[in-house]
Amino acid sequence: MNEQHVVIAEESYTTTSDAERAAQLAKVWAEPSGFLGWFKAVHHTTIGKRYMVTAFGFFLAAGLLAGAMRLQLAFPEAHIMSPDLYNQVFTMHGSVMMFLFAVPMMFEALSVYFVPLMVGTRNIAFPRLNAFSYYLFLFAGLMLFAFFFVNSGPDRGWFSYVPLSGPDYAPGKRADIWAQLITFTEISGLCVAVEVIVTVFKLRAPGMSLNRIPIFVWGEVVTSFMVIFAMPGVVVASTMLLLDRTASTQFFNPAVGGDVLLFQHLFWWFGHPEVYIIFIPGTAIVSTIAATFSRRHVFGYMALVLSLIATGFIAFGLWVHHMFATGIPQMSEGFFTAASMMIAIPAGTQIFCWLATILTGKVVLKTPMWWVLGFFFVFIIGGMTGIFVASVPVDLQVHDTYFVVAHFHYVLIGGAVFPMFGAFAYWFPKLTGRMLSEMLGLWSFWLFTIGFNITFFPMHILGLRGMPRRVYTYPADAGWTALNQIESVGYIFLFLGVAVFLYNVWHSLRRGEMAPANPWQAGGLEWATASPPATYNFLNMPTVNGSEPLWDALPDQPVVSGMHEDVREIVTTRILDAEPEGRDEMPGPTAWPFIAAVVTTALFIGSIFRPIAVSIGAIPLAIALIGWFWPTREESQRRARRNIWEQS
Amino acid sequence: MSFRSREFFAFALLVSLCACKREQRIFDPGSAASQPAGATPLTEVGAGTSPPPGNRPNAIAESAYAVGEGKRLYQAYNCVGCHANGGGAIGPALMDSEWIYGSSLEQIHSTIVQGRPNGMPSFAGKIPDYQVWEIAAYVRSMSGQLPSDVAPSRSDHMPMVVPEQSRPKEHPGAEHPQPVITEPQR
Ligand code: HEM
Ligand SMILES: [Cu+2]
Numbered sequence: 001m002n003e004q005h006v007v008i009a010e011e012s013y014t015t016t017s018d019a020e021r022a023a024q025l026a027k028v029w030a031e032p033s034g035f036l037g038w039f040k041a042v043h044h045t046t047i048g049k050r051y052m053v054t055a056f057g058f059f060l061a062a063g064l065l066a067g068a069m070r071l072q073l074a075f076p077e078a079h080i081m082s083p084d085l086y087n088q089v090f091t092m093h094g095s096v097m098m099f100l101f102a103v104p105m106m107f108e109a110l111s112v113y114f115v116p117l118m119v120g121t122r123n124i125a126f127p128r129l130n131a132f133s134y135y136l137f138l139f140a141g142l143m144l145f146a147f148f149f150v151n152s153g154p155d156r157g158w159f160s161y162v163p164l165s166g167p168d169y170a171p172g173k174r175a176d177i178w179a180q181l182i183t184f185t186e187i188s189g190l191c192v193a194v195e196v197i198v199t200v201f202k203l204r205a206p207g208m209s210l211n212r213i214p215i216f217v218w219g220e221v222v223t224s225f226m227v228i229f230a231m232p233g234v235v236v237a238s239t240m241l242l243l244d245r246t247a248s249t250q251f252f253n254p255a256v257g258g259d260v261l262l263f264q265h266l267f268w269w270f271g272h273p274e275v276y277i278i279f280i281p282g283t284a285i286v287s288t289i290a291a292t293f294s295r296r297h298v299f300g301y302m303a304l305v306l307s308l309i310a311t312g313f314i315a316f317g318l319w320v321h322h323m324f325a326t327g328i329p330q331m332s333e334g335f336f337t338a339a340s341m342m343i344a345i346p347a348g349t350q351i352f353c354w355l356a357t358i359l360t361g362k363v364v365l366k367t368p369m370w371w372v373l374g375f376f377f378v379f380i381i382g383g384m385t386g387i388f389v390a391s392v393p394v395d396l397q398v399h400d401t402y403f404v405v406a407h408f409h410y411v412l413i414g415g416a417v418f419p420m421f422g423a424f425a426y427w428f429p430k431l432t433g434r435m436l437s438e439m440l441g442l443w444s445f446w447l448f449t450i451g452f453n454i455t456f457f458p459m460h461i462l463g464l465r466g467m468p469r470r471v472y473t474y475p476a477d478a479g480w481t482a483l484n485q486i487e488s489v490g491y492i493f494l495f496l497g498v499a500v501f502l503y504n505v506w507h508s509l510r511r512g513e514m515a516p517a518n519p520w521q522a523g524g525l526e527w528a529t530a531s532p533p534a535t536y537n538f539l540n541m542p543t544v545n546g547s548e549p550l551w552d553a554l555p556d557q558p559v560v561s562g563m564h565e566d567v568r569e570i571v572t573t574r575i576l577d578a579e580p581e582g583r584d585e586m587p588g589p590t591a592w593p594f595i596a597a598v599v600t601t602a603l604f605i606g607s608i609f610r611p612i613a614v615s616i617g618a619i620p621l622a623i624a625l626i627g628w629f630w631p632t633r634e635e636s637q638r639r640a641r642r643n644i645w646e647q648s
Numbered sequence: 649m650s651f652r653s654r655e656f657f658a659f660a661l662l663v664s665l666c667a668c669k670r671e672q673r674i675f676d677p678g679s680a681a682s683q684p685a686g687a688t689p690l691t692e693v694g695a696g697t698s699p700p701p702g703n704r705p706n707a708i709a710e711s712a713y714a715v716g717e718g719k720r721l722y723q724a725y726n727c728v729g730c731h732a733n734g735g736g737a738i739g740p741a742l743m744d745s746e747w748i749y750g751s752s753l754e755q756i757h758s759t760i761v762q763g764r765p766n767g768m769p770s771f772a773g774k775i776p777d778y779q780v781w782e783i784a785a786y787v788r789s790m791s792g793q794l795p796s797d798v799a800p801s802r803s804d805h806m807p808m809v810v811p812e813q814s815r816p817k818e819h820p821g822a823e824h825p826q827p828v829i830t831e832p833q834r
Pocket of ligand 1: 093
């Protein structure tokens with residue numbers, strides 16, 4: 001590794017003109033302050049941090065719901081919760097974990113914060129859309145919990161199958177609330193997908209050609225494309241469900257030619273890619289951390305990128321393996337088993353690349369690296385049981401038992417939560433300018449890992465012994481008591497692991513050691529700027545000479561010059577080779593996205609009760625959008641001046 | 649507590665009360681209400697007396713779950729055989745604003761339990777009491793008497809009629825109680 005780093009922005013500026021420029025940029029890119037300023041913020045680091053804190057809050061809330069379930073299941077024939085409440089609790093737990101924690105954290109939060117930094121630009125593309133997406137996500141969660149507290153939490157499982165969630169078997173509003181939760185979160189995911197794709201394809205630093213894009217950014221780009229192709233499936237499914245329930249359409253009514261399996265197809269068309277949407281960012285984090293802490297470029301960059309892309313494609317050919325028990329033809333069962341096994345090829349490629357990176361590097365075992373090792377262990381076990389359930393005969397035995405609950409917690413917690421904690425340990429200095437404690441980090445790692453395995457490993461055995469999932473209690477003589485009690489004790493360890501992590505964060509924020517710009521001597525561009533980054537990200541917009549820009553930099557690596565620094569200007573580059581192409585101006589702070597999100601929320605919640613709310617709500621929404629896009633005079637004049645072609 | 653926050657809490661409480669009722673599910677298989685409904689004594693002046701204590705007619709009438717169950721039970725106990733899907737056939741229509749024996753929940757409950765002249769049988773001792781209440785609540789929803797977020801939506805059958813949820817609210821007109829003359833109960 002090249003020990004010499006280009007310093008692109010620093011707290012201590014070498015010349016007075018640098019200090020003046022920094023002050024000027026800080027003024028131009030300032031985030032509005034004060035109470036009202038909160039609603040106007042548009043910088044990706046501000047919104048990204050809000051995303052992280054909010055998504056983590058939902059993780060904690062859903063984790064507490066899991067604790068309630070573990071308490072209820074710790075004793076046979078317990079009546080701590082009523083069956084009705086238990087239905088709501090497991091549905092809330094699953095839906096919150098999937099829609100309000102895993103996807104928003106692994107995709108939205110991390111990519112909003114890090115992608116612009118890693119590609120070396122000053123803000124995410126479409127920053128106002130970004131703010132809008134955050135508010136929608138926040139309101140989705142607030143709505144869900146508000147309804148839960150008034151006994152209207154969804155209670156038909158996180159995939160709310162019809163006919164059970166249809167108008168005939170789910171009277172009341174609980175299933176409608178689930179359906180609108182989906183619409184909210186998917187719209188916010190789609191917004192971020194568009195922003196990430198445009199940021200990566202048009203706003204990369206000069207020199208960052210396609211084969212030099214950091215792996216993490218590749219992961220988020222592949223994820224964005226998957227979001228764009230997968231999420232419409234579930235939005236359509238949940239909207240059709242809502243229409244069936246409130247407007248008496250017949251999409252899922254077999255008596256008049258509707259189809260209940262259609263719901264499952266649409267749902268899993270989204271649902272299977274969803275799990276890859278959750279763990280592709282996770283694997284990309286693992287590649288990043290493994291490279292930094294092995295002190296070498298990641299082994300097989302090209303193979304890794306291609307496996308990410310291949311995973312993205314194959315993920316769309318597997319959805320039917322969730323429907324093996326619905327009586328589909330054997331031919332399709334065979335096809336989808338084979339397709340499911342095929343995913344092992346890119347997954348295996350990645351695992352071997354990581355092993356090669358670690359085995360041939362000089363490994364530094366810091367907390368982030370421990371989380372990566374934990375990820376290997378847990379995720380590989382989850383992958384193995386995945387092969388079990390991908391084979392039809394086994395699946396028919398274990399379908400809807402605790403074996404499946406064990407399997408998907410191994411892949412989801414392995415694929416999302418372990419990398420997430422690794423990512424926090426790794427990037428926390430960048431986010432906050434403070435170091436986390438190593439010792440507390442190791443405590444939380446070991447507590448969490450041990451607790452995780454105590455909680456979830458016995459579920460495999462329980463499932464094989466026939467304990468069905470989604471039961472609120474079980475008879476004392478079923479032989480399931482001991483294992484359930486062990487699992488519930490494991491939850492205590494999990495809880496302590498997360499608690500130690502939270503204490504570590506709290507402690508570090510108050511009196512943690514100050515972090516330098518690049519505490520791990522890593523190679524990514526995000527480490528080239530101060531910790532935490534200023535609102536203009538980089539004093540000098542960087543250029544790039546390799547896939548680890550700081551390691552590969554020339555001794556006199558050039559920076560971009562000639563930018564207007566009195567407006568929010570950025571460089572645009574070409575898609576393939578990232579040659580500079582032009583300049584563009586980023587929009588500034590405004591409260592309109594917040595207002596638009598409030599109106600959209602009212603419209604969505606209204607539509608749960610009266611379909612007409614969509615038509616009525618469209619009017620204030622149109623007003624909000626007009627306000628949002630209303631051009632300001634100076635900005636249009638500047639644009640016109642820049643546009644040399646139209647002038648001549 | 650400041651004035652504002654007091655108002656806010658009052659509002660929150662109000663919201664929670666409405667929602668609670670709509671989503672309330674009553675699972676109490678051991679209670680009196682789950683015993684078959686007995687007929688209450690008739691009088692010569694009105695259509696039945698007040699219901700036996702221990703029932704929660706309001707909770708039932710405002711619970712979407714109970715009304716939804718009522719809708720299925722209406723089919724299951726073959727109310728549909730005489731009253732069709734509310735339009736009436738052998739028995740009178742239930743989806744209009746004409747009520748011979750009263751439109752209140754208690755009156756409908758009595759009608760089901762006691763039976764009525766000209767062909768309405770008594771279901772006393774045949775249907776658990778809580779189910780009678782559920783059916784009664786459903787019957788009221790047929791003429792749009794319940795809030796539309798409590799009234800059932802379409803069912804997974806051939807659509808015969810407009811779902812209860814989307815029906816216009818009928819306002820029960822003046823009721824014409826017919827004299828009911830029975831032997832005094834012993
Ligand atoms: C904090 C640790 C966790 C514990 C102790 C836990 C425990 C449980 C339990 C006991 C169930 C219900 C099983 C049943 O009644 O059938 C469940 C279901 C579920 N969990 Fe977790 N879980 C945890 C974390 C997570 C995470 C991180 C995710 C996703 C990222 C997740 C996703 C799900 C899903 C999707 C379901 C299925 C819900 C349904 O059946 O509709 N869980 N979990
Ligand atoms: Cu799948």
